[in-house]
Amino acid sequence: MRFDPGAGRVSGSSDxxxxxxxxxxxxxxxxxxxxxxxxxxxxxxxxxxxxxxLLVVPASGQxxxxxxxxxxxxxxxxxxxxxxxxxxLARATKAEPADLxxxxxxxxxxxxxxxADADLTSAYLNGTDLxxxxxxxxxxxxxxxxxxxxxxxxxxxxxxxxxxxxDATFDGADLSAARIxxxxxRASFVRANMKGADFxxxxxxxxxxxxxxxxxxxxxxxxxxxxxxxxxxxxxxxxFTDxxxxxxxxxxxxxSGANFNGTMVEGADFADAELQSAxxxxxxxxxxxxxx
Numbered sequence: 312m313r314f315d316p317g318a319g320r321v322s323g324s325s326d327x328x329x330x331x332x333x334x335x336x337x338x339x340x341x342x343x344x345x346x347x348x349x350x351x352x353x354x355x356x357x358x359x360x361x362x363x364x365l366l367v368v369p370a371s372g373q374x375x376x377x378x379x380x381x382x383x384x385x386x387x388x389x390x391x392x393x394x395x396x397x398x399x400l401a402r403a404t405k406a407e408p409a410d411l412x413x414x415x416x417x418x419x420x421x422x423x424x425x426x427a428d429a430d431l432t433s434a435y436l437n438g439t440d441l442x443x444x445x446x447x448x449x450x451x452x453x454x455x456x457x458x459x460x461x462x463x464x465x466x467x468x469x470x471x472x473x474x475x476x477x478d479a480t481f482d483g484a485d486l487s488a489a490r491i492x493x494x495x496x497r498a499s500f501v502r503a504n505m506k507g508a509d510f511x512x513x514x515x516x517x518x519x520x521x522x523x524x525x526x527x528x529x530x531x532x533x534x535x536x537x538x539x540x541x542x543x544x545x546x547x548x549x550x551f552t553d554x555x556x557x558x559x560x561x562x563x564x565x566x567s568g569a570n571f572n573g574t575m576v577e578g579a580d581f582a583d584a585e586l587q588s589a590x591x592x593x594x595x596x597x598x599x600x601x602x603x
Contacts, residue, residue, distance in 0.1 A: 363590045385438055386455070390415040402427060410435075427465075447485075473522060512543035513562070536589040537575075557596060576601070 380386070391414060402408035408428040418438045426441075428448040436456040443463040452472040459479045467487045474493035482501040486526050489508045510524025526546040537557045543565050547567040557577040564584040571589060577596030584601075 370435060381457075385415060386457075387417055388415060389417050389419050390417070393419055393421060396424065400429070403429070448483060491524045493524045495529055496525055496527045497529060498526070498532045500534045501530055503531070503535070505536045505539055507538045507540075508536065509540045510544040511540040514543075519542075559574055562600075 321420075323465055327488075329499045336520055344413060352511055362465055363580075369510050393397045396416070396419070397412070399411070399537065399575070400409050405428070408430060409426065410430045411426075411434055412430045413433040413434060414431070415435045416439055417435050420440045422440045422442045423444060424441075425445045427445045427488040429446070429450070429560065431451045431454050434451070434455070436451075436454055436459045437470045438458050439456065440460045440465050442460050443533075444461075444465070444564045446461075446466045446469050447465055449466070449469045451474055454471070454476075455472045456474065456476040456479050460475065461479060461481045464481070464484045466481075466489050467485045468489060469486070470490045470492055472492045474491075474495075476498055479495065480500045481503050483503060484497055484500070485504045485505040486508050487504050488506070491505075491508055491510050492513060499603045510526070512523035524541070524544040526544065526549050529546065530550045530552050532550055532595055535553045538559060538562045539556070542560045545565040546569055547565060550570045552570055553573045554571075555575045556579045557575050559579045561584050562582040563578055564581065566589055567587040568587055569586070569589045571591045572593045572596065575595045576598040578600075579596075580599045581602070582600035586603065589603075590602075
């Protein structure tokens, strides 16, 4: 198995992926009582996401989706209720935050919950409603959140490393100073606060390939990315209309076909950025090393 540098996700053979899923299984999970949360609806949603992904992602990304059953119980069902999550959160302390790692929370309504500093590593949040939830400092590394709703959520300082968040919604969310290095293709970040967020490629650990933020075809209309690090990140065909990129690091940024109309670029550094066919007629401010 390896992390694909172009798509920002894990790829491998179907056998590798099966081994990976078995490794991620929690002790006693096979005996755990599952609660079906609208499985037919989520199966349909995830099937549609699969079809879209096969049309727009590179071959390596297609290999992952083809090797993983997005309609399986692990990807579509919840093994906990909201009440059980609330009980777990009530027991959490600053010294010992809530541990929801590998938890199957697909489709649950977790809106407005206080999940600050919680460990959601490798959690399954497909179709989950986390709108207006507090996730400041939370760890969502390797989490699945296909089509999840983070509208208005506080994710400031959170870690979303190697996460799979395709088609998720982060409209109006606070992702300031967050570490974002995963696949957020087609996600919506309309008017989101991403000041100082780090989407850059991890150049220190490349044993599994180049890990970086992938925002291909994402909607960042009106988003605040001032001071953000997008070095080597990918945002092909993304929409940055009226976004704020002032002071952002965009060196070697891959944004072919992206829309920058009305974008503030004062002090942003575009050194060696790939901007073929990008729309930049109405950008505002003076950027560094910008070649159109």
